[in-house]
Amino acid sequence: MYLNVHSYYSLRYGTLSIKELVEEARARGITQMALTDINNSTGVMEFMRECRANGIKPIGGMEFRRDKKLLYIGIARNREGMKELNDFLSYHNLEQKVLPDKPWPFRHAYVVYPLGGKAELEANEYIGVRFDELHQFYNRESGNADKLLVLQPVFMASRIGYRLHEYLRGIDLNTLITMVEHEDKCKETDLFLKPGELEAKFSKYAFILDNTRRLMDSCVMDYPEGKIKLNRKTFTGNAHDDKALLEKLAMEGMLYRYGPKNKEAQKRVKNELKVIVDLDFCAYFLITNDIIQYSMRRGYYHVGRGSGANSMVAYCLRITDVDPITLDLYFERFLNAERTSPPDFDIDYSWDEREDVQDYIFKRYGREHTALLGTMSTFKDRSVIREIGKVMGLPKSEIDGFTDPSRAAANRDNDTFKKITAIYELMGKMPNQRSIHAGGVLISEEPITYYTALDLPPKGMPTVQWDMYEAEDIGYDKYDILSQRGIGHIKEAVKLVARNQGKNIDIHQVKDFMKDPNLNARLKTGNTIGCFYIESPAMRQLLTKLVCDNYLTLVAASSIIRPGVAQSGMMKTYIQNFHAPDKVRYLHPVMQEQLKETFGVMVYQEDVIKVCIHYGGMDGTDADILRRGMSGKYRSRVEFDRLVEKFHEGTLMLGRPEDVTREVWRQVSSFAGYSFSKAHSASFAVESYQSLYLKTYYPMEFMVGVLNNYGGFYTRWLYVHELRRAGAKVHLPCVNQSSATVAIQARDAYLGFVGIQGLEAKFTELIPEERRLNGRYTDLEDFVRRTEIRLEQVVILIRCGALRFTGKSKKTLLWDVHAMLGQKTRPSSHSELFHTPVKHYKMPELQDTRLEDAYHELELLGFPLTLSMFDLLKTPYRGDIRTKDLMKYVGQTVRMVGRYVCEKTVRTKNNKKMWFGTFLDADGDFFDTTHFSNSTPVYPFRGAGCYLIMGKVVEDFGFPSVEVVKFAKLEIVGNPIMD
Structure with a gap:
């Protein structure tokens, strides 16, 4: 009799999870019920699974509300009815139209109106009656007796649930719990009643019970049981043709990557193709390839990463640039017959190209069959x-x-x-709001609204109402189309080099980059600011400690830098073993054979798999399942225990010593939870080398690319500093030279209008566009007239030096513009019959000072360009030593002056805080500091500026740093404008 049940997916309204909802229903002997969450169908597929597992008949539906008003409830007769309800809501969401008082006609769904909601009913329309409304029928004949249904909403399970509901409503409405109105919340009786109680309340109106039972009996959610694959089944329209096409493309790609004589490559490609065909993944590879081919035709640069880089076929199709043979990567890590979670490719594009790729996918595969993946944030x-x-x-x-x-x-x-x-x-654990996944795209064989209604989030593309975990449970494999700033850096730098120097760079020649001694020399010194994934202080330290001068070491560094690995002590062990490889004690010759590359440490997930295969005698599929189980991702404990037993049985069959096996297993089981995908690290390292190449040979263009693509790990001023160190002459913004972003010609780099605090976005584009169309601005009056800029906006430009081309001081320009715009309307840009020049008055000479300019820049740009932060200090003291001499003072206490770059807070094993700082000295060189919990509360960080630092110089594997004893921010000279 429960036609109006809600889960906590009725956001900030319902209180019960799907599991709790079904458990409550089973405890009360309920045999069938309908899930009707408010304006969404997020939980319907999960609801069907849970109900079936508990012997309850599930019925799908949806409650439609506009503002606070219940309009009607949709009840699906079958899967076609569920699609109709999803289509109806999706249309209004995607078209951003309010829900109507009456829905459009449904052929496979019922509509239930609240009592008093509608007088004339269609064949599929009914009236829902609550038990507390039955008094309205006392001594009255109902003309719609066969149209009345029991309406007993369910939102919670108890009085505690009702109180929780009130808090949710208060949060949703941003009001006090005592101010939540009755119409804003449910009734205290909106829950499952005791067995037989609901029937008793309607006992005098048995026909309403009969009507309800009859309607519910007619509903059958005829979705197939068990997990099925719902992705688009073929690329060509025919599975046989898909297989033939994938084989053709893979073999052609193999020749491109390896040439005709590489037998190992041929063997691996054929083996992978067999697995891909057997597991019905041809379409998945071909669709991914189609997306890559489109983006390459458009000139977009992509990075394929994640476990997909373990695939030789993916490498041959140019989905990734990671060579599985060179890195000894296991295909089973990506795809195997026993893998339960669907594999996917992570394809990264530049932040300004991803949406076009997504738009192509929607147009290529149809909006009915394509949607972005949702996500669910919780409380x-x-x-x-x-x-x-x-x-x-x-x-x-x-x-x-x-x-x-x-x-x-x-x-x-x-x-x-x-x-x-x-x-x-x-x-x-309750969901708070629906949002959008970072990059997941679903391409469905059937119209996707069989399984969900669609939202329209700010990205403007249809988005499913459930997350990646539900997608996996339903049967969807996602395509991850992601974006990152590092690709934007590379893309723009390549374009700037072509424009400024006339050189066309093939940035995909990564194998050549890896052999370049200049790149590797830069890598091992940690001179990597701006380079993807290797510019953070921790990474630069690690590169120096490892004397990293090759690709394989960089791949390892990209793995061991991750928090879990570092905190487990594995990073320290790896560095120690790296510097003393002859002293590494391997447990067994097999361990030495498999882990020699990583000096006895299982750095990668692939290392765990290798040990299970070669030491334990397991096959690749079982080894990967066991590896996943050890990181907490097993399908079932029984399955996991069976594979643990299989590992130990394999070691006995191979004659491995029991005491050695125990220690091997201890290491395997402890490392598996921390290890990282080698393919993922290898993909990062490829992009790092591309950035390194550009930074080494085209440093100015590269740093402009970094600045114009939202920087990286550090704040903007540091990249401007690096641009200067690269040899560029950096100029303040200029209305006759600057673009919206940083522009460079030869060695002259002009900061752009983006980044000037307070300047409206429309002027960042309008100023350079007007100059392009109608020539350079001749003077202040010409600039104001042509741009129709307002007084406060032109004042900002004057104060940051953008009108210095006039040859007048800022004070004179400010006087002039106030005379021009202060008391009357701004000059018009329209054609004039007679041009009357503005009267000019002779003024005393007004001079600017460099100190005033620096303060203007601090305020409007966030950093000074005319003077450095060191120039602004009251003291001329710059420390006793500089960064270049640190190694000479190891073990000694020194005093240094540094400009704050960044800080990082960490917790020690005994849960105390400590801090790591990064600074620039007066020469512009980096140095790092360590602040222990006993000193930093006394001498805390106080934000941007310069600090006097006293501490002991320590050295760790060739990397010097300062352990801080005392620490104080230095004063700067006062602002002359305020004096």
Whole structure:
């Protein structure tokens, strides 16, 4: 009798997970019910799985609301009916139209209106009656007796659930819980009633019960049971043709990559093709290849990474640039017969090209069959504690105390905090809002609305209402079309080199880059600012410690830098073994044979697989399943235990010593949870070498590319600093030279209008475009007249030096523009019959100072260009030593002056905080600092600026740093404008 059941996917309204909902229903002996979440079908497929597993008949549906008003409830008779409901909501979401008072006609779905909602009903339309509305039928005949249904909404399971519901409504409406109106929340009786209670309430109106039972009996959610593949099944329209086409393309690509005589490559490609065909993944490879071919035709640059780089076929199709033979990568890590989670390719594009690739996919494969993948954010973020406090009406000061980690001990015994924590724990795993996945795209064989309604998030592309985990459970394999800034850096730098120097660079010649001694010399010194994945302080330190001068070492560095590996102690062990390979003690000759490349440390997931294969005698498929199980991703504990037993049985059959096996297993099981995909690291390292090549041979163009693509790890001023060090003369923005972004010609680089604080976006494009169309600006009046710029906007440009071409001081220009625009309308850009020049008055000479200019730049650009931060210091002291001499002072206490670059906070094993800092000395060279918990609270970081640092110089594998004893921010000279 439950036609109107809601889960917590009725966001900020429902309180029960699908699992809890089904458990509650089973406990009450309910045999069939309909899930009708508010304006979404997120949980319908999960609901069907859970119901079937618990012997309950599932019915799909949806409750349609406009603002606070319940309009009607849709109940699907079958999967076609569910599609109709999804199509109806999708249309209104995608067209951004409000839901109508009456839905369009449904052929396979029922519509249930609330009592009083509609007088004349179609054949598939009904009226829902709540038990507390039955008094309206007392001593009355109903003209629609056969159209009345039991309407018993369910939103929670108990009074505690109702209270949680009230808090959710308060958060949603941003109001106090006591201010939530009755129409804004459900009723306290909107839950599953005790067995027989609902029937008893309708006992005098048995025909309503019969109507409801009859309608529910007619509904059959005829979706196939069990997991099926829902992706587009073929690329060509025929599975046989797909197989032939993939084989043709793979063999052609193999010749391109390896030539005609590489027998190992031929063998691996054929073996992979057999697995791909057997597992029905031909279409997946061909569609990915189609996307890559489109982007290459457009001149877009891509990086294929992730476990897909383990595939020889992917390498031959140019989906990735990682050679599986060179790196000894295992195809089973990507695809094998027993893999339960679907594999996918991660394809990265530049941030400004990805949407065009996505648009191609939608147009190529049809909007009915294509959608972006959704994601679901939850209330687990502890900021929700603040929201709960607001709903309770607590003052801000009290809420601040509850969210302050330093007051955790005091809060523990606070009754109000206990109450907030109890609510937070109930909410923690509940979905909060639907959003969009970072890059997942689904391409479906059937129209995708059989399985979900579609949202229209800010990206403007249809998006499913569930996340990647549900997609996997339903049967979809996603295509990851991602973006990253590093590709934008490379793409723009290549274009700038072609324009400025007339050289066309083939940036894909990575194998040549890897052999270049100049690139490898730069790599091992950590001179990598701006280069993808290898510019952070921690990475530059690691490169120096490893004396990294080759691709394979860089691949390892890209893996061991990751938090889990570093914190486990594996990174330290790897560095030690790297410097003393002869002292590495291998447990067994097989371990030496398989782990010699990584000095006895299982750095990669592939290392774990190799040990399981070669030491334990397992096949690649079982080895990968076991590896996944050890990282907590096993299908079932029984399956995992069987494979553990198989490993040990294999070692006995191979005659491995038991004591050695125990230690091998200990290392395998502990490392598996931390290890990282070698293919993933190899993909990162390929892009790192491309960045290194550009930074080494075309440093100015490369750094402009970094600046114009939103930088990287560091703030903007540091990349401007690197641009200067590369030999460029960096100029302030100029209305007659600058573009929206940084422009470079020969060695002259002009900062762009983007980045000037307070300058409206329309002027960043309008100023250079007007100059392109109608020539350079001749003077201030000409500039103001042609751009129709307002007074406050032109003042910003004057103060940052963008009108210095006039030859007048900023003060004179400010006087002139106020005379021009201060008391009257701005000059018109329209044609004039007679041009009356502005009157000019002779003024005393007004001079600018470099200090005033520096303060203007600090305010408007965020950093000074006219002077350095060191020039602004009150003291002329620049420290006793500079970075270049640090190694001479190892073990000694020194004083240095450094400009703050960045800091990082970490927690030690005993849960104490420590900090790592990065600074520039007065020569512009980097040095790093370590701040222990006993010193930094006394001498804390205080943001941007220059610091006097006293500390002990220490050295770790050739990398010097300073362990800070005392630390203070230095004062700068006052702002003369304010004096």
